[in-house]
Amino acid sequence: MPIILAIETSSELASVALLRGGSVISRVSSGVRTHSQSVLPMIQELLAEAGIALKDCDAIAFGSGPGSFTGVRTACGIAQGLAFGGNLPVVPVVTLDAMALACHQRHGAAEVLAVLDARMGEVYWAQYRFADGAAPVAVLPPALS
Structure with missing residues (x-):
């Protein structure tokens, strides 16, 4: 089963989720102006909870909008940066x-x-x-x- 890390920051809530083996674990934080600060720590928590490293993921998905332009750019930028570092595909999700x-x-x-x-x-x-x-x-x- 694929392991997919997902990032959504286009609204007032920032969320990250990890799909693994048919189950999902997730984290959510509120505060539009804090998404860029909260997403990476939430991702680290998810990966630690699952006992895996980023390189174990098969893809990184991100919410491509519609929504806050800055929020969409935040999710896209984080997804692209992590994917580049882990040599993973990026999947935009409407x-x-x-x-x-x-x-x-x-x-x-x-x-x-x-x-x-x-x-x-x-x-x-x-x-x-x-x-x-x-x-x-x-x-x-x-x-x-």
Whole structure:
């Protein structure tokens, strides 16, 4: 089973997760202006808890937005830096796609409208449809309203 380290910093919460053997361990911290300071220590905690080194990972994923421009750059930069050092592939993950898939897996929803606060009275959103065993289809692609 693949071991994937994931980083998400595009919102007020920063999170890191480690997928290993079908189970996930994670850490979360709040405070938009502290993401760049909190992510690396959280990653170190996860790797220590799992008893592995970064080089044992198969890939590093990061939330590629939509969301805070600085937050997306933070996750991307950390992912690229760690991946370069560990010679690992980097996988961008659209946050709305991940939200929709999680909703489908947890609740069995055939259609999902994923929505994120874009601030200033606006939202990022996308609509997805899930068919039996098929990949999700973006009925309405990510947009800002």
